[in-house]
Each structure stands twice: as C-alpha cells, then as structure tokens.
Amino acid sequence: MIVPPLRPPSRRRRARLLALALPLVVACGNGDSGSFTFGKKSNSSPGAVDPELKGPVVVGAPKSPYKVEAVGAAGRVAGTVTLASPIAPADPAPTGPDSAVCGRTVADSSVQQKGTGLGNVVVWLDGVRAGKALPEEKRIEVESNSCVLTPRVQATVTGSAVNVLGHDDFRQHLRFLAAGDTGARAAVLLGKDEQVIPTELPAKTPGLVIVRDADHSWPRAYVAVFDHPYYAVTKPDGSFTIDGVPPGSYTLMAWHERTGRTEQPVTVTANGTQRVELTLKGR
Template identity: 30%
Template sequence: MKKYLISGMLAISCIAFSYNSCVWAQAEEKKALTAEEAAEATKKLEDAQQKLKKTVKNLPKVDNAGSITGVVICQKMRNNADAIVFIEKVGDNKFPPPTEHAVIDQLNLTYVPRVVAMQKGTTVDFPNSDAVRHNVFSPPTAALQFNLGTYPTGVVKEVLFDVAGETPLLCNVHSEMAGFAVSLENPYFAVTDKDGNYTIEGVPPGKYVVKTWHEKLKELSQEVTVEAGKAAKADFDLKRRR
C-alpha cells in the first residue's frame, strides 16, 4: 500500500512540475519587452519584410513580350498591399517550376512575408527565427494540407507546393499567427505594394482573363488584351466578401 501511495505522489508531483513548467514557459514567452528590445524586434521584422520575396516564379523568356499593369484598391483595409493579380491561363498552363525556394519565416510571432505568391511546384522553406518554438500547419480547407509539428529556433522545414490554390498558414502554439501561401498554375502574377501598384511582366501577346486574390476581399476578373511590347492596363476595386 505504501509503495502505491509513493508512486501516486510521484506521479502527481511530475504532473504538477510539467504544468508549472508549461505556465512558466508561457509567461516567459509573453513577458513585456523593454523599449530597446521592442525597437530591435521591430527592426528585425522590417528587415525581414524587405528582404524576403513575396513572389517566386520561373518566368520564360518571350520575344516581343508585353505586360499588364494597374492599381488594386482594397476597400476598408489598412493599405492596398498583398493583393495578388494573376492570369488564369496562358497556353496549356504547363511551365517548369522554379528551382529557387520561397521562404516564409517566423519572427516576432509573425509569418514573414504574410502573403507569398508562388508558381505551382515551388518548394517553400519554413525557418524558425524566433526565440520560441513554433508549429506550422494548414487547415482542412487548404489547397495543400500539412503539419510540420513543433520545432525550435534555427530549424528549417520544407514543403513542396505541388497543387494550385490558397493555403492558409497557422500555428497551434500561437493562435494569433496567420499567413497565406498562394500557389498559381503559371508564372504570370504579381503582388501589390502598399499603394496597390502591380506589374505582370513578360506576358506573351494575346487575350487573357486576369483575376485577383485577397485574403479578405472578393475576387474580381476582367479580360485583358496584351499587345507586343506594350503595357495593358487593368485596375481593380476589391470589396469585402459577403
């Protein structure tokens, strides 16, 4: 009887220790930063946002190529950034994927970049540059479903995006984290800057259907004719999904 009592007490102690360790770790993770630490964290985040590419593609060389340019207005958003404008179909939509990897980092409990557009067949690197553990996974509704498990700082995991569509990125350690990897059938796409400007370059002359994507706004499309060596214009005014 005494033996079982001691075993039970040890088990309870272990559970209590594990719980307290978890609470301590969470508290450490959420502790307030000093002004200097906050400034340094902000600088790192800004540097990462500038450095990492929002588009990854393998654009073929086309003689007498034209382009599609314009402005996308994102209604009721903080700015007009991170809308994707893409050509639905070019030829048979069969293009060699890029050898370059896309990179979606984890820094300051943020996915950086928040939105990445890539050609189907692109490999994405998911490094953890934070001082805490993260888990990257996509929900059941995603175009590509995966779960990388929880991993510490300095580790990089890879995912091949061999399907087209929208893949939301989540973290089951930090519910506030969210990002989007959008894989497209061909290399003719662009991501808007904060003013809504975009340019799709190297487009073969022809008539196309151009579409938009935004994480919160309704998709729009329009027909665009691209002439050799000229820039076609296509503007969009995106509103909230109902």
C-alpha cells in the same frame, strides 16, 4: 574492433527529419491535429475537418498543362489595386500564456496600405497555358519572428521548396491548408530553438495555401502556388506588373484575404501595356 558510439543527429538534421516525417502522419491521420500539440489545447478536435479545406477554391487546378515556349512581341499587364473604402484592422489577438515571449497582444497585419493602394494582393492571369519559362529560383521562406509569420502573402510556382524558419521561443504547430484538398498538405512543428525546416509538399500543386497555427489563433500567412509565371503580389502602394505575356485575351484575377477574389477581362496586345485599375471592397 571497437565501434565508436553513434552521435545523435544535429539540431538542423533533427529538424529536417521531422519535416519529412510529419506530412506523412498528417496524410494518414485525416487532418487530425490533436496529436501534434505541446501542452496547449488544439483548435482542431480529433477527426475534425479544417474549415479552410471547405472554403472557396481561389486558385484552381489548371485544365491543361502549362507549356514553355518562345513568346514573340510579348506584352504586359500593369496597374494598381485600391480600396473602395478603408478596411479597419482586426482587434489585437491576446497571447495568453505566451505573453512573456510575444507580449500581451499581437497586432493584426492583414491590411498593408500606402495611401489608397492595397498591398499583399495576389494578382494573376487565368487562361495562359503557354509562354515564358518558370522562375529559376524555386525556393521561398515562411519565417516566424516576433510571434508573427512573414511574409504575410507571397506567390511561387509548383515544385518550389518551402523553408520554414523559427526564431521565437514558443512552440507552434503550423499547418499548410488549401481549399479543395482532403487534408493538410504539410505540418511543421517549430520548437524553442532556432530551426530551418524544409518541405516541398505545400507547393506540389496549384492552390492558395493558408499557413496557420493549430494551437494559436494569430499566426497566419498565405502562399499562392501557380503552374505558370504570370502572377504578382502588389506592393504596399497597390502597384503590380506582369510581363512577358503572349498577346491575347485573358481573365485578370485578384485576391486579398479581406476582400476575397475578383476578376476582370483584359486584352494584351503585341508589345503593348494593358493598364488596369482594380478597386476592391473590404469586409
């Protein structure tokens, strides 16, 4: 019997295998990113601890499991997040040897404003341990396009799959990091081909996950992971709505990468709307 030769895996299949293997290597390597670089010096030295892991914990571990149950006479929290004064964008990042692909510099995208409103603010209710069901869609995307990671800020629930999409003609070593963890949750290598790399590791537990490139300074994105559905990301005008909230008293939390975290007590009444106006101070 003649056995036909094995065909090499397709490009997408290779990408899937790579995504499954890399997080295990990171976990065994104590966060060392040096072994994953391609022709460029990594920003992390062997054995170094990523600074994001030592930062303040923005989204902490819950004290008790979240329970799905019917919510009678649910209310909602709605409002606007504004800035006390304008935030100046950071200086454009030089791209160095990748200028042929990315241009000489990449503009800062940390601040999204419309009027006085501030977009890309993660807003959530702390203390809700029972309520409406989690979203049915448990899949998000982090996309590298035109040398920028998009969306800059998004939120999801635990158990979500993260599809990492690459379109740029340069190599990136993306790491998913959350303060309080002992190492990277996942590491993904994007090469010079169109790729779709799935991984479920970044959203296994609650936390504010920072996505950054170990070899380039500017690619950055944020994924807030919750074990409950009471969260939102503000629109460019700063507006947000969190609905289906059981009546009660909670703490409304808000976080932006240029302001840090702030909090405010709120009380949600039966069938009522609690209006909230949050003003943040930039840095």
